[in-house]
């Protein structure tokens with residue numbers, strides 16, 4: 001592993017994302033020994049004028065269960081590594097002060113023989129990315145003659161449509177090389193998402209089945225049982241397609257549908273993802289159902305006539321030899337009846353079914369990303385007993401049982417560690433992002449113009465009934481208990 005001074009700068013340090021995700025992930029990495037206190041310093045940067053101690057107070061509560069004594073001790077050591085610099089996002093003066101603070105740390109900790117590594121995490125809205133990147137480039141690059149690097153991590157939403165995303169990409173691309181830019185999609189850090197390639201390409205079972213001859217439909221579902229709580233202003237500008245489907249669910253689709261990469265090199269994997277995205281055909285309006293939960297507009301930051309969807313079901317179709325004719329149903333919604341993210345792969349009926357058991361349900365392979373990570377396969381077996389009856393049962397690999405006591409890392413922990421190691425496999429490449437926007441932009445523009453309407457649905461429900469009807473039309477067979 002690389003050694004030398006490591007400075008991690010969290011820009012937008014007092015924001016929601018930094019407090020809830022970035023700092024907790026950094027703390028967990030520290031606790032597990034991945035951040036060496038002799039090398040690491042963490043800097044928060046934001047506009048708010050507060051002291052180091054005030055920043056520590058603001059994040060402390062998000063990092064640990066205070067009652068856990070072991071964690072409490074680690075916490076106080078960790079917080080000593082956290083410093084704060086305040087300043088605007090568009091002034092050289094602020095970033096010069098930041099650079100000065102980083103350099104001081106480098107001089108103190110370095111390592112005359114060490115290189116210096118600078119990681120900038122932009123926990124900020126995309127509107128300030130260009131100016132922040134420019135400031136980093138002008139004032140804060142690694143200057144060590146002894147090597148090292150400067151990397152930047154950017155969060156979604158990366159643009160609002162194809163044009164704005166491309167503009168943002170060019171602006172940042174002029175300042176940084178693609179190898180320095182880490183576009184985070186935290187779904188790529190989830191355990192069962194990372195398992196997809198292994199599952200598909202290390203198991204003989206799946207190889208011959210994974211295609212249009214055997215698979216009837218694929219469903220990728222995200223549900224949340226809470227609304228936009230406190231984020232109405234942000235959300236209303238983006239909606240569920242930009243917030244969840246165009247990135248998180250589409251990334252999952254890539255891993256399900258892509259061809260086998262020639263190796264595990266990040267570029268080879270990302271090449272295959274781009275290819276499958278390029279095979280997606282334009283979305284047709286009659287394969288889209290939008291919804292908005294009742295009460296969404298009560299948020300004072302949401303306009304009274306908002307058409308922004310908080311729910312969407314869309315069908316994507318992939319025009320290639322493997323997937324022609326197989327609907328990929330992407331569904332996401334807020335304020336629904338449960339919190340769950342899963343992939344459901346439904347297989348075709350058995351031809352000439354002598355048991356006449358189809359009504360019991362099809363073979364279905366379910367990968368539950370969260371909560372309670374699991375994979376299970378629904379299959380038909382003989383009901384135990386004297387009679388020759390059939391019943392649907394499950395081959396079940398529930399991680400909580402099978403891997404008892406194994407802690408599953410948080411997505412952000414893994415991904416931040418990858419940025420430090422310089423592994424871009426689980427990050428979105430520029431051309432991948434471009435195709436992702438190409439797929440959704442025409443639909444998004446039609447929604448923005450009010451040409452596709454959101455249907456109201458009750459909070460705590462399954463979403464609009466029209467979405468279930470669309471699923472049925474696409475050939476999805478509702479099974480018991482779903």
Ligand code: BG6
Pocket residue numbers: 224243244341
């Ligand atoms: C974020 C979205 O990217 O993902 C949020 O902006 C959403 O709206 C969140 O709540 C869901 O993440 P997870 O990991 O809880 O499924």
